[in-house]
Amino acid sequence: MNKFQKTQQAIASMLALLALQNFIFNVFNYPVLFCITLLALLGVIRILYDFFNNGMFDFLFSILGMTILIIHVYDSPPNGFWPLLISIWLYGWLAIEKITYQKNVSPFFRKIFLMVVPIFFGIWILFAWEVITIGLNIPMVILPSPSLIFIQFVASLETLWADFIQTFVKAALTGYLIGCGSAFLVAILIDKSLFLRRGLLPIGNFISAIPIVGIAPIMIMWFGFDWHSKAAVVVIMTFFPMLVNTVTGLSVNNSIDRDLLKTYASSYIQSLIKMRLPAAAPFIFNALKINSTLALIGAIIAEFFGSPTVGLGFRISVEVGRLNLDMVWAEIVVAAIVGSASYGVISFIEKKVTFWHPSNRKTLEK
Amino acid sequence: MINYFKNRFLPILSIVIIIFAIWYIFTIYLNSSIQIDTYERQKIDWEFSDLVKDTMSQKKPLLPAPHQIVSEMYKTIFMIKITSKKSLIFHSYITLSSTLLGFAFGTILGIILAISIVENKAMDASLMPWIIASQTIPILAIAPMIIIILNAFGLSGLLPKALISTYLSFFPIAVGMVKGLRSPEISYLDLMYTYNSSRLNVFWKLRLPSSVPYLFASMKVAIAISLVGAIVGELPTGAVAGLGARLLTGSYFGLTIQIWSALVMAAILAGTLIFILNFISRMTLKSMGGQE
Numbered sequence: 326m327n328k329f330q331k332t333q334q335a336i337a338s339m340l341a342l343l344a345l346q347n348f349i350f351n352v353f354n355y356p357v358l359f360c361i362t363l364l365a366l367l368g369v370i371r372i373l374y375d376f377f378n379n380g381m382f383d384f385l386f387s388i389l390g391m392t393i394l395i396i397h398v399y400d401s402p403p404n405g406f407w408p409l410l411i412s413i414w415l416y417g418w419l420a421i422e423k424i425t426y427q428k429n430v431s432p433f434f435r436k437i438f439l440m441v442v443p444i445f446f447g448i449w450i451l452f453a454w455e456v457i458t459i460g461l462n463i464p465m466v467i468l469p470s471p472s473l474i475f476i477q478f479v480a481s482l483e484t485l486w487a488d489f490i491q492t493f494v495k496a497a498l499t500g501y502l503i504g505c506g507s508a509f510l511v512a513i514l515i516d517k518s519l520f521l522r523r524g525l526l527p528i529g530n531f532i533s534a535i536p537i538v539g540i541a542p543i544m545i546m547w548f549g550f551d552w553h554s555k556a557a558v559v560v561i562m563t564f565f566p567m568l569v570n571t572v573t574g575l576s577v578n579n580s581i582d583r584d585l586l587k588t589y590a591s592s593y594i595q596s597l598i599k600m601r602l603p604a605a606a607p608f609i610f611n612a613l614k615i616n617s618t619l620a621l622i623g624a625i626i627a628e629f630f631g632s633p634t635v636g637l638g639f640r641i642s643v644e645v646g647r648l649n650l651d652m653v654w655a656e657i658v659v660a661a662i663v664g665s666a667s668y669g670v671i672s673f674i675e676k677k678v679t680f681w682h683p684s685n686r687k688t689l690e691k
Numbered sequence: 692m693i694n695y696f697k698n699r700f701l702p703i704l705s706i707v708i709i710i711f712a713i714w715y716i717f718t719i720y721l722n723s724s725i726q727i728d729t730y731e732r733q734k735i736d737w738e739f740s741d742l743v744k745d746t747m748s749q750k751k752p753l754l755p756a757p758h759q760i761v762s763e764m765y766k767t768i769f770m771i772k773i774t775s776k777k778s779l780i781f782h783s784y785i786t787l788s789s790t791l792l793g794f795a796f797g798t799i800l801g802i803i804l805a806i807s808i809v810e811n812k813a814m815d816a817s818l819m820p821w822i823i824a825s826q827t828i829p830i831l832a833i834a835p836m837i838i839i840i841l842n843a844f845g846l847s848g849l850l851p852k853a854l855i856s857t858y859l860s861f862f863p864i865a866v867g868m869v870k871g872l873r874s875p876e877i878s879y880l881d882l883m884y885t886y887n888s889s890r891l892n893v894f895w896k897l898r899l900p901s902s903v904p905y906l907f908a909s910m911k912v913a914i915a916i917s918l919v920g921a922i923v924g925e926l927p928t929g930a931v932a933g934l935g936a937r938l939l940t941g942s943y944f945g946l947t948i949q950i951w952s953a954l955v956m957a958a959i960l961a962g963t964l965i966f967i968l969n970f971i972s973r974m975t976l977k978s979m980g981g982q983e
Binding site for chain 1: 698699702703704705706707710753812813815816817818819820821824826827828829831832833835836839840843911915918919922923926934935938939941942945947950951953954957958961962965
């Protein structure tokens with residue numbers, strides 16, 4: 326335990342003491358809260374006599390504390406509730422600190438820690454969000470609690486599914502496939518000409534930097550209000566990052582490989598398929614990953630300019646106007662799940678395809 | 692100099708010329724059906740040369756010709772007073788100010804976050820996976836909500852839009868800066884260790900200088916994305932002012948030339964901002980003894 330952690334633990338115990346003076350006269354009303362406060366007070370003694378200080382205790386204690394606090398918050402929270410909350414929050418952070426700074430851990434446990442810690446942190450944020458929004462009576466218009474969002478999510482699964490189909494499957498996915506596919510083909514075509522490459526690359530880079538979503542109103546005029554116009558926006562948004570990355574990847578030069586294929590008298594197609602495309606794969610996948618986020622953004626924003634009465638972007642802008650913030654958040658949850666899932670799928674494929682790349686090779690454990 | 696002309700200027704110029712040529716052909720092609728309709732309604736005999744001339748001077752064309760956009764931009768930039776609501780400069784200024792404010796906030800926030808992640812292992816283990824995961828989430832979708840909520844608090848105008856830009860731009864900065872602060876090789880860190888230098892010294896003399904190239908690279912990404920954020924942030928407030936408002940009113944009334952000129956203006960802004968950043972980064976790296 327370093328000095329910083331000791332101070333933190335001392336502060337957490339002090340806050341528990343502050344909470345205790347409220348509960349001590351109400352032992353019979355809040356027996357559970359009283360007990361958990363006593364446990365929190367243990368922190369001081371644990372510093373002085375240095376036992377149970379490896380983080381496991383803090384970890385289990387903060388999970389227990391979370392559960393108990395969340396049960397109590399739905400009735401009106403008693404005095405001393407908030408100091409206890411901060412104290413338990415500090416213990417949660419202490420658990421993370423102690424676990425990550427631990428030495429002499431087997432690599433297997435280290436791996437598990439590295440998986441558990443972010444999940445624990447995420448649960449912590451959700452918990453704090455729930456307790457604070459409910460405990461302080463924050464109006465739904467400003468920030469709905471996670472439980473409300475969850476209830477709304479389950480209640481309107483049908484609408485969310487329809488929006489998902491409209492925005493993701495029809496608009497974003499179609500546009501993504503057309504945009505990336507055509508950019509890939511164009512990249513292979515212009516790759517043969519140095520002149521075209523020199524001319525197109527700077528322009529492609531420039532276009533990648535400008536706010537292309539602004540083209541949405543024009544696409545709506547050309548292709549109508551339905552998903553076709555959104556797909557068109559996505560095509561334009563995804564085209565240039567893919568083009569630039571593929572061309573860069575194809576021009577990766579490894580003269581030894583090239584010489585070898587030349588001695589084999591391989592044709593252009595053979596060397597393209599067997600050497601240059603695999604060498605370009607990390608670049609191509611990089612573009613595919615960037616584009617997966619861009620495609621969803623493009624499809625959602627394009628719906629702000631006009632759409633049929635279905636779609637993620639449409640629903641968000643309408644429900645914001647009606648101040649149904651729980652529905653807006655439910656849509657955001659959908660967008661988040663879809664966004665990270667598609668990113669995950671592409672990363673998975675990348676790992677399988679570019680298993681030879683240094684970033685994917687398993688290194689020896691030190 | 693001749694090499695520069697041959698290897699950079701000439702290819703780019705010819706591609707640009709090709710793009711403009713295709714654009715003009717499409718202008719004639721896309722606008723011709725409406726034009727032919729008008730001819731037939733007014734029972735005018737027409738030839739192909741008339742068609743070419745008239746498709747390029749429609750008031751609300753499907754695709755305006757480049758020179759129409761240029762003349763519209765000339766009109767709205769130079770002919771109208773800057774304070775007027777019709778001036779493109781006025782709208783660009785509004786968008787630019789929230790972009791820059793948000794970008795400044797985002798850069799500071801991203802740097803602070805990156806430093807705490809690099810210096811504190813617990814922050815790294817708990818926060819970093821979430822920062823990476825959050826990049827896969829279409830954050831821009833929340834933009835209208837943030838604007839409306841802040842409006843409910845009485846905050847309107849520059850700050851909410853700047854906050855959206857901040858929100859968008861701090862991710863690339865944080866991620867790039869973390870990478871940069873970790874970029875010094877182990878042998879350098881070992882050298883500092885043999886000098887018995889403090890953590891603060893390692894930070895100031897080794898980590899921070901070696902993170903500068905990464906910082907500039909991510910700043911270029913961040914400023915482009917904060918411009919997008921500012922434009923999208925202008926959409927839900929009822930289109931009062933700014934380039935996003937120009938886009939929205941343009942799409943309401945079918946004023947395609949106005950939409951295109953706002954788009955071109957946004958492109959010019961993005962290009963200029965990145966050019967300036969490029970210049971600053973080159974100067975800074977040069978004065979730090981780096982090579983190009």
